[in-house]
Structure formats: structure tokens, C-alpha cells
Amino acid sequence: MTIYLPIAELPVNVFTLLAMGVAVGFISGMFGVGGGFLMTPLLIFLGVSPAVAVASVSTHMAASSFSGALTYWRRGQVDLQLGAVLLAGGLAGTLAGVIAFKVLRSFGQLDLVIAVAYIVLLGTIGTLMVVEGFGAVIRQRRGVKAPVARPGAHPLFLRLPFKMRFRQSHIYVSVIPVVTISFAIGFLGALMGIGGGFILVPALIYLLRVPTVTSVGTSLLLTLFTMFAAIIMHAVLNQTVDAVLGLVLMIGGTVGAQFGARAGQTLKAENLRLLLGLLVLAVGLRVAGDQIARPADLYSVIIDERTP
Amino acid sequence: MSAARRARIRRGALRLLLLAAALLAWPGNARADGLVLSLSKTRVTITSSFTGENIVLFGVIEPGADMPATGASPAHDVVVTVRGPNQSFIARRKERRLGLWINVDSRSFLAAPSYLAVLSNRDPMLMSDADTLRQEQAGFGNNRLLQRIGADYADVVPQDPFRQAFLRVKQAQGLYVENVSGVEFIAPRVFRAVFPIPGRAPIGTYEVVVKVFTDHILTQRAALRLDVAKVDFEQAVAGAAQDHPWLYGFICAFGAIAVGFCANIVFRRD
Incomplete structure (x- = not known):
């Protein structure tokens, strides 16, 4: 059964879209990532223009992150205070990222910068997470207890001034690294067109020592707010939000996110981190593969958006 | 010639013009x-x-x-060209640098048809001489595609790799169609041609141009218009997004939250 998308201006199979929504929603609910870094390329592959794909995926991400965040909220695994501080840094970073985007585009090599950023970022984070995850799994098999974090063992950057107590996350750290992390994620998110959840979750776990489930819940809250702002921005500035496309993705996505969130609850935290690490690494390798392999056609044609 | 006679001729000419215009404007029919x-x-x-x-x-x-009118009618050749609304495109070429395939070169195609179908009863190259065909833009390869070259706009030689790549990519998308046996003569003077409007065809007014060659000379030409438009729900959504962007954005955003909330309630187990 096909359906015509009024803004994307092409017909697509409803069941293909629903299946994509369920699959990406499952991953997003399980790991607390927005899933934009998976969904946007899939839509572009279907023939949706990148501008419409990015804008419409934000509606899908808003719906599944709200649905996921509610589940974590009921279990008391969302840190509102931490979310608010992260949001402040994230919005400032987004603004800086949008400006950098324009500057880079004027030099004409934006695509390359984005691809290299993906490879470096995903490769590094993915490798770190996989190595740590394997270590944790092996430790558990052997029955060795993980080293307990003591207050004195905090790295230096967490002991900077402006300390704040985040009760829900059981941490007492300086605000400076929290804002820096969210600024960097907002910056990269605007530059690379991603929500940044898959960077935020590991950053919260490894750098700020927030418990894994609270990291996921708080990241979902942050994704919800960012995506809400993104929908309005895309709708007003570019008129590229396809409500029909968004609705189909959302229905599949929210259903998938429910199952994903439940699967995430039953998995051990170590396994969850290892799986997310493998996923991030796989996407990084895929981007690297695309850049290294000889493309089927050396020429590509895109619609020039600047001259209507 | 008296003034009255001159005025009558002018009126007559005007009436003829109006009649011709009315015939041309009649939707779906053209008579030239x-x-x-x-x-x-x-x-x-x-x-x-x-x-x-x-x-x-x-x-x-x-x-x-x-x-x-009498005797054996001469053989006619027909070229049908359908052009969708113009759009600008950028074609890019990749090359291997430091192990990565990156865009090294690009060309801008200005005001190129977003949709192009060229149908004929035989290979257009056999219908007339190359200059005439190029001038009349008869035949798939003879359609003008303006490229930005420096500060100038010009079409390039047909062998230009960017031009060929552009046609190849658009054909693969199903938006450019070439069929050298797409025009079928039902009778010596009656022909029929079928062209596809694909699902992803751009919205707008399409121009259908028909050129008839008789003995290698262009003898007839006529044009028609074809509208591709969204209606009903599709038009309502697209119109709302265009005319009330703030309202549309908030409806989408709150709609997304409502869907997320519903899904959460439906699947709530605890």
C-alpha cells in the first residue's frame, strides 16, 4: 500500500515506513538515543530530500523520546535538574554550530568535514565503549567486582568550582564540565544534523559518572526538548516538515520505542553499554566505508536550493 | 483603400486572432x-x-x-517533448584524494526541466539535419541544458561528462524519459503517444510540444499545457505548511507529543 507524502512530494510504501519506524524506535527506546543518525540516511535512501528528511525525523524523534522519557520518569530515572543544565549548554552550542555550518558551507567542503567528523567521533566513542563494555562483561564473568567510585577518586575536571548536587543522578560535580559537554553536543548536533543522544549517553556515563539508566532517561528528556524546538524552527524557516511522513514514522517509532525501553530495562547495564558501543562503531565504520569505497556513480545531482 | 475598409480588415484580423487564441486556450486541445x-x-x-x-x-x-491532399501522403516524423517546470541543479564529481572519495568538482545547471520526456516514431537523428534538430531541440540529446560557466550561461557539447552524468542520473530517477518508438501512427496522419508522469514528478505546469517533420523539413508544431497539482488533503497539508508555518509547526510538535503519550498509555504495563 503506497501513500503520497504531500511535502516530500513522492509516493512511498506505508509498511516500509512503519517497519523503519519500529526498528529505529526500538533502538532509540533501548539506548535513549534519538535515532536520527539512523533514520535520516534511511529516508534519504528512499528518495526523500535531505532537508525534508531531517525536518520530518524531528517529529518522529519528539514522539518516541516523549514516550520513552515517560517510562523512565515513572521509574524515577529522569534527572530534571541535570536536564535543565544540559539544555542551557545545548542551546548555546546549537547556535554556535549553525554559525559554523554556514562558514564551512561557504568554503564548499561541508560534506567532507561532516563525514570526517562522523568517522572520528563515532570511531573514537564506539571503540572506547566497546573496549570498556567487553572489560565489564569479562569482569562480571570472572566474578570480579568493578572498582567502586569513591569521592576522592573524582577526576580533576569534576572538582572545578560551581559545584552542584544532582540528587537523582547521585553526583556532586562542577557545572563547568556539564555545560561544556552539552555545548559540544549541541555544536556537533547542529553541524552534523544529529540529536546527539548517542554521544550524550556515554558522556554522562563515563565523564560525569551518572548511572546508566538515569543517563538514558535524562538524555531522552533533552532529546524531547531539542526536537520540539527543531520542529518549530524547520516548519517556520524552511516549510520542510512533512506531517504525513512524520505521523507514519511516529506510529511505528513509538511502538518500537516501548519495546525498546522494556528491553533496555531487562538488559544488564554492562551489556547495554556494550551493545550501544557496537552500534555506534558500526555506523562509524559504515560512514568510513562509504568514503573509502568507490561510489557506483562518480557523479551526483542535487536540486540547488539556493536558486528557486 | 478607404478608412472603413481598413478598419474592417483590422477587425477581421482581430477576430481571427481571438478565434485562434480561444482554440489554443481550450484545455486539452490545440490546433496550429x-x-x-x-x-x-x-x-x-x-x-x-x-x-x-x-x-x-x-x-x-x-x-x-x-x-x-491527393495522392500518396508523404511520410511524417513526429517528436513529442514534455517538459516539467524548471529547476536548478548542482552536479558533482567525486575523485579519490588521500584514500577518501570526495567531491572535487561541481557544475550548476540553471533552469533545467525538472521532468523531460522525449518520444518519437523513430530515431530523431534520422528526421532532419543535425543543425535543425539542435535548433528545434528535437531529440533527447538536443534539449538545451544551460550550465553556469564562469559568469556566463551556456550549453556545452553533448559529450560533456557533466551533461551526460546529469541526463544519466535523471533517467535513473525516472524523471527523464527517452523513447524513440514512443509515437505510434494509427493511420498515416493520426498518431498516439503515451508518456508516464511518475509518482515523484514535480508539481507545476508541464509543456507538451509536438513537432512534425515532413521530408526532413519542420512542417508543423503545436504546444499544449498539462497541470500536475495536489488536491484535497495533500493540497490542504501543503497549503497549511506554506501559509501558516507557526500554526503548522506547533500542530506537528504537539501532535508528536500526543502520539508519544498515547503510545505510552496503550503500552503501559505497570
Whole structure:
């Protein structure tokens, strides 16, 4: 059964879209990532223009992150205070990222910068997470207890001034690294067109020592707010939000996110981190593969958006 | 010549012009000298189940002054060109640098047709000399594609790799169609051509141009318009996004939250 998308201006199979929504929603609910870094390329592959794909995926991400965040909220695994501080840094970073985007585009090599950023970022984070995850799994098999974090063992950057107590996350750290992390994620998110959840979750776990489930819940809250702002921005500035496309993705996505969130609850935290690490690494390798392999056609044609 | 007579002639000429204009403006039909055309549909309406549509063009070549009405009628050649609304495109070429395939070169195609179908009863190259064909833009390879070259706009030689790549990519998308046996003569003077409007065809006014060659000379030409438009729900959504962006954005955003909330309630287990 096909359906015509009024803004994307092409017909697509409803069941293909629903299946994509369920699959990406499952991953997003399980790991607390927005899933934009998976969904946007899939839509572009279907023939949706990148501008419409990015804008419409934000509606899908808003719906599944709200649905996921509610589940974590009921279990008391969302840190509102931490979310608010992260949001402040994230919005400032987004603004800086949008400006950098324009500057880079004027030099004409934006695509390359984005691809290299993906490879470096995903490769590094993915490798770190996989190595740590394997270590944790092996430790558990052997029955060795993980080293307990003591207050004195905090790295230096967490002991900077402006300390704040985040009760829900059981941490007492300086605000400076929290804002820096969210600024960097907002910056990269605007530059690379991603929500940044898959960077935020590991950053919260490894750098700020927030418990894994609270990291996921708080990241979902942050994704919800960012995506809400993104929908309005895309709708007003570019008129590229396809409500029909968004609705189909959302229905599949929210259903998938429910199952994903439940699967995430039953998995051990170590396994969850290892799986997310493998996923991030796989996407990084895929981007690297695309850049290294000889493309089927050396020429590509895109619609020039600047001259209507 | 008296003033009254001159005025009468002027009125007569005006009336003729109006009649011709009325005939040309009549949707779905065109009549230019001796060429009568008709489309199976003058308006392609896009609804939620739209996946593309085939449009049939009928044409009749009437015996004109240049061809004798009696005796064996000369063989006619027909080229049908359908052009969608113009768009600008950027074509890019990748090259391997430091192990990575990156865009090294690009060209801008200015005001190129977003949709192009060229149908003929045989290879257009056999219909007339190369100069005439290029001038009349008859044949798939003869359509003008303006490229930005420095500060200038010009079409390039057909062998230009960017031009060929552009045509190849658009053909792969199903938006450029070439069919050298797409025009079928039902009778010596009556022909029929079918062209596809694909599901992802751009919205707008399409121009259908028919050129008839008789003995290697262009003898007839006529043009028709075809509208591709969204209707009903599709038009309402697109219109709302265009005319009330703030309202549309907030509806989408709160709609997304409502869907997320519903899903959470439906699947709530604890």
C-alpha cells in the first residue's frame, strides 16, 4: 500500500515506513538515543530530500523520546535538574554550530568535514565503549567486582568550582564540565544534523559518572526538548516538515520505542553499554566505508536550493 | 483603400486572432495550422493514493498547403517533448584524494526541466539535419541544458561528462524519459503517444510540444499545457505548511507529543 507524502512530494510504501519506524524506535527506546543518525540516511535512501528528511525525523524523534522519557520518569530515572543544565549548554552550542555550518558551507567542503567528523567521533566513542563494555562483561564473568567510585577518586575536571548536587543522578560535580559537554553536543548536533543522544549517553556515563539508566532517561528528556524546538524552527524557516511522513514514522517509532525501553530495562547495564558501543562503531565504520569505497556513480545531482 | 475598409480588415484580423487564441486556450486541445492535438487529461491530480499516471496524447496532421491532399501522403516524423517546470541543479564529481572519495568538482545547471520526456516514431537523428534538430531541440540529446560557466550561461557539447552524468542520473530517477518508438501512427496522419508522469514528478505546469517533420523539413508544431497539482488533503497539508508555518509547526510538535503519550498509555504495563 503506497501513500503520497504531500511535502516530500513522492509516493512511498506505508509498511516500509512503519517497519523503519519500529526498528529505529526500538533502538532509540533501548539506548535513549534519538535515532536520527539512523533514520535520516534511511529516508534519504528512499528518495526523500535531505532537508525534508531531517525536518520530518524531528517529529518522529519528539514522539518516541516523549514516550520513552515517560517510562523512565515513572521509574524515577529522569534527572530534571541535570536536564535543565544540559539544555542551557545545548542551546548555546546549537547556535554556535549553525554559525559554523554556514562558514564551512561557504568554503564548499561541508560534506567532507561532516563525514570526517562522523568517522572520528563515532570511531573514537564506539571503540572506547566497546573496549570498556567487553572489560565489564569479562569482569562480571570472572566474578570480579568493578572498582567502586569513591569521592576522592573524582577526576580533576569534576572538582572545578560551581559545584552542584544532582540528587537523582547521585553526583556532586562542577557545572563547568556539564555545560561544556552539552555545548559540544549541541555544536556537533547542529553541524552534523544529529540529536546527539548517542554521544550524550556515554558522556554522562563515563565523564560525569551518572548511572546508566538515569543517563538514558535524562538524555531522552533533552532529546524531547531539542526536537520540539527543531520542529518549530524547520516548519517556520524552511516549510520542510512533512506531517504525513512524520505521523507514519511516529506510529511505528513509538511502538518500537516501548519495546525498546522494556528491553533496555531487562538488559544488564554492562551489556547495554556494550551493545550501544557496537552500534555506534558500526555506523562509524559504515560512514568510513562509504568514503573509502568507490561510489557506483562518480557523479551526483542535487536540486540547488539556493536558486528557486 | 478607404478608412472603413481598413478598419474592417483590422477587425477581421482581430477576430481571427481571438478565434485562434480561444482554440489554443481550450484545455486539452490545440490546433496550429494543420496539427490537432488532444491529451487524455489536462490535469493530473495528486491524491494520497497517487503513484504515477500515464498520459495519452492524440494528434492529427491535417493536409496542409505544402502537401498535396491527393495522392500518396508523404511520410511524417513526429517528436513529442514534455517538459516539467524548471529547476536548478548542482552536479558533482567525486575523485579519490588521500584514500577518501570526495567531491572535487561541481557544475550548476540553471533552469533545467525538472521532468523531460522525449518520444518519437523513430530515431530523431534520422528526421532532419543535425543543425535543425539542435535548433528545434528535437531529440533527447538536443534539449538545451544551460550550465553556469564562469559568469556566463551556456550549453556545452553533448559529450560533456557533466551533461551526460546529469541526463544519466535523471533517467535513473525516472524523471527523464527517452523513447524513440514512443509515437505510434494509427493511420498515416493520426498518431498516439503515451508518456508516464511518475509518482515523484514535480508539481507545476508541464509543456507538451509536438513537432512534425515532413521530408526532413519542420512542417508543423503545436504546444499544449498539462497541470500536475495536489488536491484535497495533500493540497490542504501543503497549503497549511506554506501559509501558516507557526500554526503548522506547533500542530506537528504537539501532535508528536500526543502520539508519544498515547503510545505510552496503550503500552503501559505497570
